[in-house]
Amino acid sequence: MRLTALINSITAILLPALRFRAFLKRNSISLVHINNGLDTNYPVILAANLASVPCVVHQRGGIADDGLPFHIFRKLVDKVICVSKSVARDTAAKRIPPSKISTIYNGIDPNLTLTRSREEVRRSLGISDTSPLVGISGTIRFWKGQDVVLKAVHLLKETFPNITCLIIGDSPKDQAEYEGKLHGLIEELAISNNVRFLGHQDRVFDFINAIDVPIHASTVPEPFGRVIIEAMSLEKPIVASRAGGVTEIVVEGETGLMFTPGDANELAACVTKLLENPDLARTMGRNGKLRVKEFFHADQTVKQVMALYREILPVAGAASTENGA
Numbered sequence: 001m002r003l004t005a006l007i008n009s010i011t012a013i014l015l016p017a018l019r020f021r022a023f024l025k026r027n028s029i030s031l032v033h034i035n036n037g038l039d040t041n042y043p044v045i046l047a048a049n050l051a052s053v054p055c056v057v058h059q060r061g062g063i064a065d066d067g068l069p070f071h072i073f074r075k076l077v078d079k080v081i082c083v084s085k086s087v088a089r090d091t092a093a094k095r096i097p098p099s100k101i102s103t104i105y106n107g108i109d110p111n112l113t114l115t116r117s118r119e120e121v122r123r124s125l126g127i128s129d130t131s132p133l134v135g136i137s138g139t140i141r142f143w144k145g146q147d148v149v150l151k152a153v154h155l156l157k158e159t160f161p162n163i164t165c166l167i168i169g170d171s172p173k174d175q176a177e178y179e180g181k182l183h184g185l186i187e188e189l190a191i192s193n194n195v196r197f198l199g200h201q202d203r204v205f206d207f208i209n210a211i212d213v214p215i216h217a218s219t220v221p222e223p224f225g226r227v228i229i230e231a232m233s234l235e236k237p238i239v240a241s242r243a244g245g246v247t248e249i250v251v252e253g254e255t256g257l258m259f260t261p262g263d264a265n266e267l268a269a270c271v272t273k274l275l276e277n278p279d280l281a282r283t284m285g286r287n288g289k290l291r292v293k294e295f296f297h298a299d300q301t302v303k304q305v306m307a308l309y310r311e312i313l314p315v316a317g318a319a320s321t322e323n324g325a
Contacts, residue, residue, distance in 0.1 A: 012042075012043075013042050013043050013046060013069070016043035016047075017042075017044070017046035018050075019047075020043060021051045023047075024047060024048065024053055029051070029053055030053065030313060031054050031309060031313060032048040032053055032055045032056070034055065034056065034057045034058065035058045036058065037057065037059055037060060038057045038059055038063060038074060038077060038096075039064055039065035039070050041057070042069060042073050045057070045076050046073065054078045054079075055076065055077045056079045056081060056312070057077050057080050058083075059080050059082045059087055060083050060087070060223060060224070061087065061223040062087070062090050063091060063094050066094065074095070074096055077100065078100065079100055079308060079311075080096055083103075083105060083106050083223055083224045084103065084105065084223060084224050084244070084248050085103050085248055086223065086244045087223045087224075087245065088103045102304075104304045104305060104308070105248075105295060105296050105300075105301065106226055106296065106301065107298035107300055107301030108229055108230065108296065108297070109297075109298050110233040110289060110293050111233070112205045112233050113205065114206055114209055115203050116206045117209075118209055121206050121209070122210050125164075125196065125210075127164050131162045131163070132156075132160045132162070132163040132212055132213075132275050133164050133165075133166070133211050134156075134164075134165050134166070134211060134213045134215055134271055135165060135166035135207065135208070135211040135214060135215065136149050136165075136166075136214070136217055137168040137204055137207070137227050138168070138169045139169050139170060139171070139172065139175075140170065140171035140172075140178065140182070141175050142175065142178040143218060144217065144218055145219045145241065145261070145262070146167055146217070147178075147182060148263075148264050149165060149267070150165070150182060150185050150186060150189065151185070151189070151264035152265075152268040152271065153189075153191050153195060154264075155268035156268050156271060156272065157191060157194055160275065163194055164194055164196060165194060165195050165196070166196050166207060166211065167182075167195065167196065167197045168199075168201055168204060168207055169198075169199070169200060170200040208230065208234055209234050211236065212275060213237060213239055213271050213275065214227070214231040214236050214238055214239070215238075215239050215240070215267070215271070216238060216241055216246065217240075217261075217267065218243070218244075218261065219241070220243070220244075220261070221244025221246075222243065222244045222245055223245050224244075224245040224246075224249075225245055225246045225249055228249050228250065229249060229292050229296045231288075232249075232255060232256075232285075232288030233288075234289075235285035235288065235289045236288065237256050237257070237280075237281040237282075237284035237288065238250055238255065238288065239256060239258070239259065239270045239271055239274065240256060240258050241259065241260075241261040242260060242261065243261050246258070249291075249296070251287070254284065254287050256284055257270040
């Protein structure tokens with residue numbers, strides 16, 4: 001069994017690492033930046049180490065692997081960029097030294113491009129300008145909480161009979177059972193006239209812009225929550241699950257409202273407050289866009305990553321500065 005494991009390790013890690021090392025040497029690579037996690041890129045980490053090239057890992061979620069290979073390769077990386085303080089705490093709990101961890105939030109261009117107006121989108125859906133419109137955007141998965149949103153819509157319908165909820169996003173094959181559950185729930189709650197499944201949308205920002213209150217409803221802690229900063233960029237008051245990196249994005253009572261993950265009653269209460277207080281909703285929307293510009297702007301993300309590069313490669317950083325970079 002041990003011989004088989006050794007052979008598998010050599011095949012899966014060492015041989016690809018040797019090929020990557022040759023690539024790094026051949027192309028005079030000065031730094032390797034791995035984009036999708038420390039526990040999924042062992043061959044590249046090893047290649048960088050063998051080539052004596054600094055290695056940066058972008059940690060965009062939790063670390064699943066906690067076995068022997070992970071505890072060997074975690075020692076070979078120079079820096080781990082975490083997309084939120086929540087991810088940074090989880091990373092530190094895996095015995096990554098604090099000196100190696102940097103928190104750099106994901107960033108976007110806050111001036112999102114719209115191709116249709118709010119009114120045009122609503123007309124295309126047959127929804128009047130005055131009808132309450134809420135929605136959730138993202139891949140349909142059981143932990144994204146679309147079922148919680150449907151239960152909240154059932155409660156909201158008592159106060160807002162003509163409310164419509166948009167479910168924006170496609171459903172992977174492995175989530176077919178969950179999507180079936182959602183359709184069954186709609187029938188059970190008698191809200192078929194209040195819910196629209198839009199599937200994948202290339203121009204998703206147009207639809208978010210048409211929504212009064214965007215909802216984030218993940219039932220497990222989200223590492224970051226890009227859809228939240230996108231909605232905030234469109235000056236929308238967000239209602240979001242109070243967990244994970246989300247609590248670092250939303251300032252409760254200023255840029256949006258939060259609820260206990262999985263609690264449809266709390267979610268409905270938050271949405272009701274915003275729909276019944278449009279001035280408050282507008283103020284939160286404006287505050288949200290200002291917050292995105294200050295903390296989650298792509299330019300800020302780039303500056304922080306470049307500063308980290310210069311820290312690791314001080315000679316290269318000094319040369320870039322002298323050349324006006």
